[in-house]
Amino acid sequence: MTDNPIFAVAARAEALRARGADVITLAAGEPQAATSAVVVEAAVAAVRDPVAHHYGPAQGDPALRALVAASLTDDTEAAWSADDVQIALGAKHALFLALQALVGAGDEVLVAAPGWPGHTEVVTAAGGIAVPVTADSEFRLSAEALDRCRTPRTRALILSSPGNPTGAVHPEPRLRQIADWAQRHGVWVISDDIYRAFDHTGTYRPILRVAPSLRDRTVVVGGVSKEHAMTGWRVGWLAAPPEIIAAARLHVSRTITHVPTVNQRAALAALDDHGTPAEAAQDYRRRRTMLVEALNRIDGIDCPLPDGGMFAFPDVSALLNDHGWSSGADLAAWLLDTAHVAVVPGEAFDAPGRIRLCFAVDDDTLITAIDRLRTALSPVPEADNQQLEEAR
Structure with missing residues (x-):
């Protein structure tokens, strides 16, 4: 067995953050949001219940x-x-x-x-x-x-x-x-x-x-x-x-x-x-569209609109060829070092030539990440920045 490669990306991002870098993580397979207060209060009540101590x-x-x-x-x-x-x-x-x-x-x-x-x-x-x-x-x-x-x-x-x-x-x-x-x-x-x-x-x-x-x-x-x-x-x-x-x-x-x-x-x-998951699903659907449309405006990226889940999974093979990277892992490492955005290379999923990006983050985080990715990978038209602001 080997360690999960997704955890390796997260660990490298944390190491950069510990050195003072402002890293945005779109690599984790988890919602950025905190657990709801209703759930936390139930846990607090359970801690105080002696029955839960046994x-x-x-x-x-x-x-x-x-x-x-x-x-x-x-x-x-x-x-x-x-x-x-x-x-x-x-x-x-x-x-x-x-x-x-x-x-x-x-x-x-x-x-x-x-x-x-x-x-x-x-x-x-x-x-x-x-x-x-x-x-x-x-x-x-x-x-x-x-x-x-x-x-x-x-x-x-x-x-x-x-x-x-x-x-x-x-x-x-x-x-x-x-x-x-x-x-x-x-x-x-x-x-x-x-x-x-x-x-x-x-x-x-x-x-x-x-x-x-x-x-x-x-x-x-x-x-x-x-x-x-x-x-x-x-x-x-x-x-x-x-x-x-x-x-x-x-x-x-x-x-x-x-x-x-x-x-x-x-x-x-x-x-x-039942309310929290329904609200989250609605937000993710909107952010999915925001991220996919932004990625597809970058030359060399072809991103399908996912049916479900919380990830975009674009084909970046043309981007790799244009910039001379040999793998999605090379691109992911470069994005982390240059744009301070953590993504997971497709090799982790048996899909070379792709990367995975999580859109289960808040609007400000996603918009900042998109702006960094476009700045690093291509010229950023002013019109696109306006579209992002309107999407908020």
Whole structure:
């Protein structure tokens, strides 16, 4: 296993900041906003509650699990109960728990390429072999591409929609094809739904709503990190058939005992707060347009409008050729040193010639970052500056 390359970019940005540089970070996969006051107050109340000072159930707070189950019932239009849910230390831990229950030595798990490096790493951590599957020109997986990578050892597929870094949302017909393929070949689907709240086109559907017959071979992973600006709180979950939940509960019991009760109380308050995610999604949709339009006005950058998520993922290969950079990593390093803007090179996602930029920041931060990028990479027309000011 290797360290997540996204963390390496963030660490380098922090090192520059520590030396006095005014660095803007568009590299982190997290909202810039603080966790809502409602959630913080719930955590404070939990700290003062003696019940929260003691051990809790390994599977997680029953009230939190019930609320997750209710949300899944709404999403998938199928019944879920608290017994179907295991609380984890964030979505990454939930993915690991699912994989350690499913994967044995030599088992293969299909992951999207381009895709989040954490999917590959968590497969490796669980003892499996990650097999990249090349997505189409719109960054979506297809049954045909999956079948080209399938072997007798293929055990599972990790499906992320909206995806990271691409923002791709798989439409219903594509999901149905993938579900049919998985059923036909006895492949488990691990649906990473961590960006589900940030559907900018209205096309997101959970795979189990499209293909309810896949319920017995699907694990749904979620959490409060992105949707509720709670990355540091580390609360996620998996919902799955009983044998997967039993294995996950046993693993938690034997390792971390349970997710801290205070954090679970905070997550419970977050799931009760529907206004904050809706407001954030609206802001992200606007900032997505602002960033993508600005990037496309820079010669050598071709940036598609992402369906969902919180990232722009432009093709910068022409820019690399024009300026003599050999890779997206070279460009990212130059932007950090020259413009003091941190972005993630596409190589981190198996996508050389691209970079990833997060637009889950406030307007002032995004506008300043755009201005720095354009100043560093091209002449800045006065009209563009006016457009940015109007976008605020």
